[in-house]
Amino acid sequence: NLGSEISGMLSNFLVKKLPRVSLIIPALNEEKRIAKVIIQAQKVPEIKEIVVVDDGSRDKTAKIAEELGTEVIKHHKNLGKGEALKTGISHSKGDILLFLDADLMNIEPKKIRALILPILKDKADFTKAIFTRARGRVTEFAVKPMMQVLYPENHKFKQPISGQFAGRKNFLEKIQIEPRWGIDISIFLDAIKQGQRVLEVNIGELI
Numbered sequence: 001n002l003g004s005e006i007s008g009m010l011s012n013f014l015v016k017k018l019p020r021v022s023l024i025i026p027a028l029n030e031e032k033r034i035a036k037v038i039i040q041a042q043k044v045p046e047i048k049e050i051v052v053v054d055d056g057s058r059d060k061t062a063k064i065a066e067e068l069g070t071e072v073i074k075h076h077k078n079l080g081k082g083e084a085l086k087t088g089i090s091h092s093k094g095d096i097l098l099f100l101d102a103d104l105m106n107i108e109p110k111k112i113r114a115l116i117l118p119i120l121k122d123k124a125d126f127t128k129a130i131f132t133r134a135r136g137r138v139t140e141f142a143v144k145p146m147m148q149v150l151y152p153e154n155h156k157f158k159q160p161i162s163g164q165f166a167g168r169k170n171f172l173e174k175i176q177i178e179p180r181w182g183i184d185i186s187i188f189l190d191a192i193k194q195g196q197r198v199l200e201v202n203i204g205e206l207i
Contacts, residue, residue: 021116022049022094022169025070026084027102031059034102038068041100043109046116051092052102053084061102082183089173096120098166104206111203115166124199125171126191128157129164131206157200161185164206171196 023041027034034052041047052065056078065072073087089097096119100107111129118124161184175190177183191198 019095019120020048020093021046021096021098021120021166022051022092023047023098023100023112024085024088024092025050025052025065025100025102026055026081026088027052027057027061027065028055028078028084029057029059029061030102031057031061031064033105034061035064035068037100037102037104037107038065038070040107040109041112042068044112044116046113046120047098049093051088053088053091055079055081055084082178085183085187086177089169092169095169096166097169097172099163101163104164106205106207111206114201114203115164118199118201119166119168123197125196126167126188126198127165127201128188128198129162129203129206130200131162131164131203157188157198162188164203167191167196 025034025037025041038050038052041050050070052062052070052072054062054065054072054074056075062072062074071091073091075083075087085099088099096116098112098116100112115127115129118127163184165184165187167187171191171194172187175187175194178186188198
């Protein structure tokens with residue numbers, strides 16, 4: 001009947017409009033750890049694509065990632081994390097892009113999902129992980145005071161530096177990403193300056 005037909009059309013429309021999530025993993029000589037990250041990410045139903053950017057590795061990083069069924073983009077030499085992120089952004093098909101480091105030893109699906117759900121639910125445009133660490137936080141102690149001076153209105157953020165973050169592709173593909181150093185903090189600051197709804201997500205301990 002007409003009601004069923006309209007309901008079916010509406011369901012198909014909603015399914016087609018659901019944002020697609022792509023995971024980008026920049027990696028350099030991570031043959032001992034990258035499998036853990038990929039396998040845990042593959043358990044997250046919202047992630048429809050995993051792109052590993054092998055930034056000039058000299059070990060089996062790319063081979064392991066390929067054997068696990070991910071798309072692997074290879075740099076012939078080490079170009080730096082910034083270039084790896086740009087490569088991942090340009091090759092990904094998702095509306096929402098999630099970035100994870102390749103050496104996370106205790107990552108798990110619930111921690112990964114926590115970063116993308118606020119964007120999927122349209123409660124944020126950009127999310128960044130905050131977490132406790134098993135090692136020192138010297139960098140954070142240097143960066144946070146700097147942010148309080150340069151961006152006093154945004155001193156509320158607890159952990160400015162984090163390689164685990166997610167954002168909308170239409171924002172990420174337009175910003176200027178530095179080729180080597182300071183990538184994470186520069187993307188975070190661009191999100192603030194361009195009026196993205198930024199949300200810090202506590203994912204617990206990260207090793």
